[in-house]
Amino acid sequence: MSTLCLLSTTARRAPKLLVSQCHSHAEVSDKIKLSLVLPHQSIFTSTDVIEVNITATTRDMGILANHVPSIEPLCPGVVEVIESGSVSKKWFVSGGFTTVHPNDKLTIGVVEAVSLEDFSWAVHMNLQEALKVAAGNRSEEDKMDKMSHSSGVESISTMQIGMITL
Amino acid sequence: MSMLARSTVGRMAAQPKVLGAAPANARNMATLREIELRLKSVRNIEKITKSMKMIASTKLAKAQRAMQAGKQYGVANSEVFQNAPAEEPAKRKLFIVVSSDKGLCGGIHSSVTKATRRIFADKESGIETDSPIMVIGDKSKAQLSRVHPKNLVMTFNQIGRDIPTFSDAAGVADLIIKSGVKYDSIAIVYNKFVSAISYESAVMEVETEEALKNSPGFKAYEMEDDVTKDLAEFSLANAIYAALVEGHACEQSARRNAMDNASKNASDMISKLQMQYNRGRQAAITNELVDIITGASAL
Numbered sequence: 001m002s003t004l005c006l007l008s009t010t011a012r013r014a015p016k017l018l019v020s021q022c023h024s025h026a027e028v029s030d031k032i033k034l035s036l037v038l039p040h041q042s043i044f045t046s047t048d049v050i051e052v053n054i055t056a057t058t059r060d061m062g063i064l065a066n067h068v069p070s071i072e073p074l075c076p077g078v079v080e081v082i083e084s085g086s087v088s089k090k091w092f093v094s095g096g097f098t099t100v101h102p103n104d105k106l107t108i109g110v111v112e113a114v115s116l117e118d119f120s121w122a123v124h125m126n127l128q129e130a131l132k133v134a135a136g137n138r139s140e141e142d143k144m145d146k147m148s149h150s151s152g153v154e155s156i157s158t159m160q161i162g163m164i165t166l
Numbered sequence: 167m168s169m170l171a172r173s174t175v176g177r178m179a180a181q182p183k184v185l186g187a188a189p190a191n192a193r194n195m196a197t198l199r200e201i202e203l204r205l206k207s208v209r210n211i212e213k214i215t216k217s218m219k220m221i222a223s224t225k226l227a228k229a230q231r232a233m234q235a236g237k238q239y240g241v242a243n244s245e246v247f248q249n250a251p252a253e254e255p256a257k258r259k260l261f262i263v264v265s266s267d268k269g270l271c272g273g274i275h276s277s278v279t280k281a282t283r284r285i286f287a288d289k290e291s292g293i294e295t296d297s298p299i300m301v302i303g304d305k306s307k308a309q310l311s312r313v314h315p316k317n318l319v320m321t322f323n324q325i326g327r328d329i330p331t332f333s334d335a336a337g338v339a340d341l342i343i344k345s346g347v348k349y350d351s352i353a354i355v356y357n358k359f360v361s362a363i364s365y366e367s368a369v370m371e372v373e374t375e376e377a378l379k380n381s382p383g384f385k386a387y388e389m390e391d392d393v394t395k396d397l398a399e400f401s402l403a404n405a406i407y408a409a410l411v412e413g414h415a416c417e418q419s420a421r422r423n424a425m426d427n428a429s430k431n432a433s434d435m436i437s438k439l440q441m442q443y444n445r446g447r448q449a450a451i452t453n454e455l456v457d458i459i460t461g462a463s464a465l
Contacts, residue, residue, distance in 0.1 A: 032184035035242040039407050041333040058390040070388035071246075097393075097400055101249050102386055107242040107403060111332055121336060 033109045034066045039117070042082070043091070043113065052106060053080040054098050062086065062107060063098075072098045074110060090116040186413045201443045207440060218270070219425035226362070226418040232360060233328045233415040240370070240408025243401055244438050248374050256351030261285070262342070263310065264356040265303035266326035271421035274365070274413075275305040277348035278355050281367035283313055285353075289357065298347045299452035302326070302410070307358075316424035326414050330411065345398055351377055352402065356409035357416035365416040365421060372405045376396055381416045 031048040052063045055077030075095045082088045096110030263282055265275045282299065285291055299317040301307040307321045320341070322421040325334050353375060358368035378384045384394075 009364050028434060035238070037235075037239045037242045038245065039236060039335075039404075041241050056390070061382050068388050069249075069386050072390065073393050097397060099246050099387070101245055103249070105245060105246050109239065109242055109400070134445075163195060 002108065003158060009018045030065050032067070033105045036079070036081070036107070037107070037109055037111070038113055039111065041113075046105070048081070049081055049083050052108075053078075053081040053082075054080070054108070056098065063100060067100045067106075070100050074098055074108070078107065078116070079110075079113070092116055092119070174215050181337075182386045191223070198443065198446050201439055202448065203444060205436065208432055208435050212429055214431060214438065215425045215428040219422055219429060222422035222425055224416050226415065226422055229329055229411070229415040229418045230362075233411045235413030236408050238406060240412075243404040244370070244406065246384075246387075246397070246401070247371065250373070250378060250381040250387070252351065252373055252377040252384065253380050255292060256377065257292060258348065258350045259297050260342075260347060260349035260352045261297065262352065262354045262406065262409075263297045263299060263301045263303075263306050263405075265306035265412045266356060266413070266417055267304040267309075267323050268327075269305060270424060271417050272444055274357060274417050274420045275303070275309060277357055277365070277367045278413075279306050279309040279313075281369070282310065282355050285369075286314065286317075297351060300342060300347075305331075319373065322414055326410065326417070330407065330410035330414055331383075332403070332407050336403045336411055338406050339399065339403035342402065350374065352405075354409045356413045359412050359419070362419050370400075370405055370409055372402050376406040 008020045016096070031050060032052070033046045034043040034044045034052055035042070035046055054061055054063065054072065055075055056072035058072070059077045061072070074093060076094050077092070079091045079093050080088050091113040093108075093110040094114075096108065098106070098108045100106050109166075113139040177356065247372070254325055263278050267277050269275075285293065286295070286297075297317060298319040299310060299314055300320040301310055301318065302322045304321075304327055305314040307318070307323075311318055322341070323336055325338070352371040356368060356370065357365045359365055373381070374397045378394050378398060403435045
């Protein structure tokens with residue numbers, strides 16, 4: 001997983017020449033200003049961080065400072081934020097948008113996010129139950145209804161990813 | 167009818183007498199009774215306004231907390247618009263006026279209504295006179311339907327009773343997008359929270375898909391697939407959410423202040439009425455005494 005992130009990071013940082021032209025100021029900071037915001041809570045507001053790994057709809061990507069300005073829609077998955085050194089925090093987020101701005105700002109707007117530490121074993125048990133329902137032979141609609149009820153999240157597969165990374 | 171009128175005239179004539187030495191007759195007693203009744207009702211009103219103030223105070227604390235997060239969300243959301251301003255000022259703007267259904271909160275609704283009217287009245291803004299207006303909240307709807315009845319295309323209510331949620335905003339945005347109304351740009355007129363005692367109307371600009379695509383600043387952004395439409399729709403919901411929570415906090419603070427003033431006025435009125443009542447009572451007693459003494463001395 002992390003190698004994949006790194007690979008995509010280097011790929012994204014390929015047009016480095018162009019980027020450095022954009023940022024002609026003398027000292028180029030190695031940190032990016034992150035705003036990770038929910039409608040009812042702001043987790044980060046213009047905080048300097050080293051790296052952010054996100055699950056975009058098209059691929060997984062890592063964002064470092066001096067990234068090319070880009071807009072990426074997020075799919076439900078894990079957002080990892082490395083503030084300093086090797087300390088990383090993870091959140092399971094619902095869909096939203098990640099935008100890298102030209103002025104070295106990164107905004108992530110999502111509708112809901114939960115820290116992975118807050119996932120309890122109760123959720124894990126519910127997930128097992130939901131998977132059992134998914135494996136059963138009920139109608140699709142009934143399944144979806146049951147699953148969203150028991151696990152509290154929309155997407156089961158992404159929930160699994162969340163549990164694995166945990 | 168004429169009887170009613172006469173009694174009113176009679177009461178008006180009787181009132182000033184209370185202040186001076188009132189004659190000890192039935193009329194004076196009635197005035198005293200009237201003052202007593204009035205005192206009672208003003209006391210009740212004071213009780214109501216006081217408790218409404220308390221409710222608004224607690225709600226304000228909650229609303230302010232929600233606003234803090236909502237504001238940050240709005241700031242992060244509008245970042246992309248700042249980096250990618252529209253190439254040319256829009257002619258046909260959609261105005262979304264954010265207020266609420268409930269009154270008793272000072273000039274919160276007329277503040278946004280006036281701001282909208284000012285924009286329409288301003289000839290230099292270059293906005294088409296038939297630009298559409300959508301209103302969230304019954305109070306501003308009533309005000310705007312008097313001035314711009316033809317521009318009003320859609321109204322929403324039942325929002326903002328409690329702290330607005332994202333799903334409220336998403337629902338509104340969805341209906342706006344589905345409505346098929348044509349516009350080049352969106353302006354959200356809402357109340358900006360300045361401090362716990364003041365607010366002012368402000369306009370939040372949201373760009374449409376077309377405007378973003380034509381903006382030179384927006385071309386700097388890299389995109390895997392074309393997600394401009396999704397981004398524009400998501401941004402609209404976010405901006406509406408930010409405006410809703412900020413407007414809600416303003417409303418609660420305005421209601422708190424309005425109820426505070428009302429309670430103050432009521433207690434002023436109570437002390438005045440109490441004074442009037444005591445004076446009247448005193449005068450009546452004195453008069454009765456005078457009657458008794460003159461009666462006794464006549465014997």
